[in-house]
Amino acid sequence: MSFKVEARTAKGPRVRNASGRASDFRHIHIRRVTPLIGAEIEGVDLSQPLSDEVFGEVRQALEDGLVIFFRGQDITPEQQLAFGRRFGDLHAHPAAPHVPGHPELMIIEADENSERANGEGWHSDVSCDEEPPMGSILLIRECPPEGGDTLFANMYAAYDALSDRMKAHLEGLTAVHDGEHVYRGLYANLGVADKPTYPRAIHPVVRTHPWTGRRSLYVNPAFTTSIVGLPRDESDALLRYLYQHLQHPLFQCRFRWEPNAIAFWDNRCAQHHAIWDYWPHRRSGHRVTIKGERPV
Secondary structure (H helix, E strand, O other), rough: OOOOOEEOOEEEEEEOOOOOOOOOOOEEEEEOOOOOEEEEOOOOOOOOOOOHHHHHHHHHHHHHHOOEEEEOOOOOOHHHHHHHOOOEEEEEEOOOOOOOOOOEEEEEEEEEOOOOOOOOOEOOOOOOOOOOOOEEEEEEEEEOOOOOOEEEHHHHHHHHHHHHHHHHOOOOOEEEEOOOOHHOOOOHHHHHOOOOOOOOEEEEOOOEOOOOOEEOOOOOOOOOEEEOOOOHHHHHHHHHHHHHOOOOHHHHHEEEEOEEEEEEEEOOOEEEOOOOOOOOOEEEEEEEEOOOOOOO
């Protein structure tokens, strides 16, 4: 597998940031996690309302890094919800349990009694919605003594690394994203009753980001079931290739959680995989999800 990097120097490939350009920050401090994805932000207290200047730089950091991380954020549920609302209206999960009185505050929890953990396997959150979420803000309050990391992958880079012939083949293709096989019975052990139906949508295999205008792969192993208009064997083969491709380590960063850490990722151009390697220990927190738009 070969990868193309547009900017090169005499010493080899040069990657300035995930968005392809350099950004200046005056009010926050940024530490990049990898050249292609991820940034830790310092100098921001999310328990306080953000000034327009700080908010603008946080938004730019998300655009540049695709996922941003904050540590030491001992905030209330109301403060987490307020931070999410700065980016748009909030999304209520179609299946998962939520904090009583706060349908937009999803409970993330796994312990010795769990049959599964949230987020296992590569995915983009609720991509089965007609208008999938723009972003997700996860606050972890309790961590296992070790393990429980989350991987994030850059779908701009995954698309850019495809051959021109493969890009041409994917042009105009759409795929089915279905929540039925994912959500039905998933939370029965937590006393959550199934709904009559779960979301199902058709989205482009390659989508264009509304902020950056860049193209990214938009299929994932959790929700994508088939490519429209292809025979099943061709669809399965193409999706297997794309799933293997998008999981390449070059596109990834890895976040090690600690209590009161936050990860905020852009579901339109990044995928993530929560690693459940900490059983029987406990990991818990809350996720706020921001509404998005129909992929184009």
